[in-house]
Structure formats: structure tokens, C-alpha cells
Amino acid sequence: MNQPSFLDVISFGPGGWGAALLTGAVMTILIALSGFMIGSVIGTFGAWAKISGGRTIRVLADGYTTVLRGIPDLLVIYLFYFGGSAAVTAIGRFLGSEGFIGFPGFLAGALAVGITSGAQQTEVYRGAFRAVHRGEIEAAIACGMSRPLRFRRIIAPLTLRHALPGMGNVWQVVLKESALVSITGVVELLRQAQIGAGSTGMPFNFYIVAGGIYLMISTLSGAVLQRSERHFSRGVRRG
Template identity: 70%
Template sequence: MYHYSFLEMISFSTGYGKPLLIGVAMTICLAVAGFFIGAFIGIFGAWAKLSGGYIARSVADAYTTVLRAIPELLVIFLFYYGGTAAISALGKFLNVEGTLGFPGFLAGSLAIGICAGAQHTEVFRGAFNAVHKGEIEAALACGMSRFTRFRRIIMPLTLRHALPGLGNVWQIVLKESALVSAVGIIELMRQTQLAAGSTGMPFNFYMLAAAAYLGISTISGFLLQLSERRLSRGVRR
């Protein structure tokens, strides 16, 4: 009986190379979608904490407190099964035949984004507070409109201070994407589990998955460093 080597098992022609690569792409798509959903929420959450009224601040405080206390896997289950129940109820109301389910990718992206939004809120809030008030006052003295002031002064300076924190949020989101396999999405971790179970080489495939996550993190960190250098041009260190 012929025994395949590990290199043959991960080949793109007869092995698991192509499915694993598709899993890597799915992991990146989930992480990117969740990250930007979280960033969108975080912008409004930071605004509510910084400039909102009592109700807006209370809602933002409750959101960040609750979401940072609940496990991410529980949020994914709530979105997936809650969404499936809602769609099924809507299908019955509309007399739609067949089984209806909430898309796993959408549930995973929304759940990751909702969880990441709490982290983004605090990152943006801290970054805005790090902007020197004199720079904003200088923009006011120059007669800039509110939109111009935000576009040319507040947003670039806030983003410069936020980038290190955003890098940490990205790492968290990337690792949280592995939890989405619990609702049937075949991303890198789920595909690794399938390959490990089918070949009887769990250590080899899990080490390969670890190397893939490390590679994504390393490339992401390099791109973030380039962004930090670009935004910090002309700033004395």
C-alpha cells in the first residue's frame, strides 16, 4: 500500500493545496469584512462618546461594555441562528416553500464586525484625544469649514495616532475569523481540520495552518508599518 508524503498531501494537483489556499482567501475576506464593519461602527461609537449627548454616550458605553464581555463565538451563534429563525419566520409569513437559512459568511462578518466595533470605538476615541488641541484651534483660526477641518486636519491626525491600535484590532479580527467555522464556513481552520482528519496527519496540517496565519500577520504588520511611515512623514520622532 502506497503512503503519500506530506508534500504530496499539500500539492495543488492531487492534494489539499488548492482547498487550503481557498481557505486562506476565505479567512482574509472574513477578516477584512469584519474589520471594516467594525471600523464603521467604531467611528460612530467614538463620536457618541466624544461629542454625543447623554443618551448617545450611554448607548456607546453600554455597547462597548457588553460586547467586550460576551464571547465572540456566542455572538456568532446569535447572529447565525437568530438570523435563520428570523428568515424562516419571514418565509412562513410570505408562504415561501423550502428551508431558508441565514448566510454563514454574512453572519460571521457581522458578528466579527460587531465585536471589533467595540475595540475600534476605544481606539478612535483615544486617537482623537491624542490630537493636540492647538492644531484644531489653528484650523479654526484659518477659517476652515467643519468638513474641511475634518478632512485635512482631524482625520489624518487621528488616523496617525490610531494606526498602532488598529493593527492590534486587525490581529484580533484575524484570529476571530477561525471561530466562524462553527457555523459551517470553510475557512482556513475548518479546511485544516478536514485535511487533518482525512489524512491522519493532524500535526503537519495544523503547523501549516499556524504558518499561514503567521504569514498573513507578518504581511499585515509590514503594510501597517508602511502606512505609519507614510502618515508620519515630516513628524519629529
């Protein structure tokens, strides 16, 4: 029996793995986006806690960023998946159910990626806020702007402008972290490539294609972030 060619493997026709790899790529993007958005919310509150919170809140925020930036991301995914499964199983038994109940793999992965990226985004937003010139905030106060209006029209846009480069770096990290979520049973791009490699005995072909898809997603998202940076930097003189 002749071994299929490279083009046969990645095709969308009968016996091709193109559709499966594309589905895996979509799952990768969904995991990365979900984790990044969760991390953005956590990072916003974490930065606020470090900047404006009381002593206890600042200590808790510092502890959060120190712990999450100091332990492996894979360990966090394990804790969410197996810890969540243990909790769901215990609740099920309390309600009369029997047997093991697994925590949804996608949810566990998205939460774990969000928690880890939230620690990084906390520092990104905190640094971005510190980069806002104090005189711009004082000018807004002098104009009589209320605190919500000041945040909406001055602080948030300027902070976002300074945070975008760091957010781009965090996004690239989150995109690569999404490959770790396969341990929860989610079939994302890398896991699909592993399945295809095992089924056809052509690991090099599948991993090359997976690498190309990752690079394509990374390049396109990087272009979007660069365009966003230019948009929010309109009217700013560059040195």
C-alpha cells in the same frame, strides 16, 4: 498503502490539498477584511457618539462597548447565525414558505466579527482623537476652516496617525477571530485543515501548514500597517 508525505499533502497536484488550503486562506482573508471594515464604520460612529454625542447617545455607546467587549466572540457569532436563521425562517413562513431557512454563514460571521471589532475600534478612535493636540484644531479654526474642511484636512489625518497602531492590534485579533466563523458552515482555513486532517489521518501536518499560513498573513499585513504608520508619520519628530 503508503501514507502520503508532507510535500504530497500540501502540493497542488492530484491528491494534494494545496489548492483547498489556499481557498480556505482566501476565505479567511475575506471574512477578516469584511469584519474589519464593518467594525471601522461602527467604530467611527461609536467614537463620535462618545466624544460629541448627547447624554443618551453616550450612554448607548458606552453600553455597546461594555457588552461587546465583555462577552465571548463565539457567543456573538452564535447569536447572529441562529438568531438570523430564526428571523429569516419566520419571514419565510409569513410569505408562505415551509421549513428551516438558514442565514448565510459568511454574512453572519462577517457581521458578528464586525460588531465585536467595532467595540474595540470605538475605543481606538476615541483615544486617537483625544491624542490630537487641541492647539492644532484651534489653529484650524483660527484660519477660518469650515467644520468639514477641518475634519478632512486636520482631524481625520491626525486621528488616523494616532489610531494606526491600535488598528493593527485589532486587525490581528480579527484575523484570529475569523477561525470561529467555521461554526456557521463556512470553510475557512482552519476548517479546511480540519477536513484535511480527518480525511488523511495527518492532523499535525495540516495544522502546522495552517499555522504557517496564518503567520504569513499576519506578518504581511503587519508590514503593510507599519509602512502606513511611517507614511502618516512623515515630518513628525520621534523621541
